[in-house]
Amino acid sequence: MPKKMVKKNTKEKNKIDEVVKSNKNRSSKFQLVRGTKDILPSRQKYFLWLYDEVKRIASSYSFDKIETPILEHTNLFVRGVGKQTDIVEKEMFSFVDQGGDNLTLRPEGTAAVARAYIEHGMLSWPQPVKLWYWGKMLRHERPQAGRLREFHQYGFEILGSSDAMVDAQIIFITYKILSGLGLNVIIAINSIGTVECRHQYKKVLVDYFRTKRSVLSDVAKKQLTKNPLRILDSKDPGLQSVIEQAPQIFDYLSQESKDHFMKVLDYLDELDVPIIMKPNLVRGLDYYNYTVFEVWNNEEESSKAAALGGGGRYDGLVELLGGRPTPAAGVALGIERIVAKLKQAEIAPPTEDSPDIFVAQLGEEAKRKSLLLFEELRLAGVKVSESLSKEGLKSQLEIANKLKVKYAIILGQKEILDGTVMLRDMENGIQEIVDIKKITNEVKKRLDKRLKIKK
């Protein structure tokens, strides 16, 4: 065993040496890994606010939270998301670990939720199972505004029901959360029917585009053989009229698909969700069928900017991953994109109330005592702050001022000897000496009074 250890250690050491010697990242300054971001306090406020809202709405619509690992077996995504998709073909952070396993840092959330549904026998839970998640996703793409390599998504999934109301509810709460934050959003929606419908439609579409070959760009020509539906999504202005005249998928939907879609639209109408029908809307992930939709910011052309989110029905996924046939639908939203929109619309998270009291101390003994005083006030329900690491009274009051507290309590040598504290009104600078035993009550009394006056 010790021999093995030594061997392994030298191996790993060599690996590290290689990293050190490599040309990349030799500078003495370290930078963020490409496409990743620190979320600093000022941005964190938006994230926390959004998280609270998502959690609140999720629980009132009885979704339970699920967390799945950031690492999954690569095959989960190859099978679940689809071999042919860009996500799987070129965007996954995949590697072989020390034990020889093929692992991937998850590029999306739905496949893992489906995996968990199967693995934990959720089919025997009361159906449908309603879950929500919030977490990091990773995709190896070229970063751009609104596109990162590590980003955050939240999402809702309902597994175990094919009812059109499920589709509608997913869309409804998505809309509800975003409009609740103050964003104007619109849902672009379409139905892509079943695999059979699509198969038939694809044939017709390829035939159609073949007759227009001369106008197709190189990219579109490639898509024609690989994934013809994608051409419908093209931003190429020269292609728009051709796309407009292309056969529409709706005409190739089975009666059942049509009925389901009409029901979804009906419910959404009832719920007053603003929607826009987009017959060209297709999605990049293979697991969708029936309803597909994207979430867009109202003001923008939904063909230009980045979608805030997207989702749809994925009735085949659970079975594809080895479970029993289980109809399901879900949505995923880009948290960074939502935050960017909030900032752009100048919608700020609710400001936290500033603390009421600041405890300032002078001298070692007072510093110690102020810890107890701080705790006493905190337990009494007073919002209290401090800057115990600062020495001078001046700098402490400066901080108190920046925090916009109403009162400062000053505790120094003199006060310790007398068993008192100094209570300073920060607005008018009036100071009073108060018995240290009575200070908490006194503070509470004054704060209550202020509240009443305010009202």
Next chain:
RNA sequence: GUGGCUAUGGUGUAACGGUUAACACACCAGUUUGUGGUACUGGUAAUGAGGGUUCGAUUCCCUCUAGCCACCCCA
């Protein structure tokens, strides 16, 4: 992954092939050795990394890295 643009203190900007890289905000300290907001004074701190051209490069050239924009795609 392809093409284009960009990179100066913590932040936002300035400057020039040539002395010590300028300004504002922020930060720290002092004027006041136990008292904040205003004011004044001082201080810390930068040319993304590596190479080349040059007597001399932050400036010109190359490579890398990162960001932005378009494509691809997506959240």
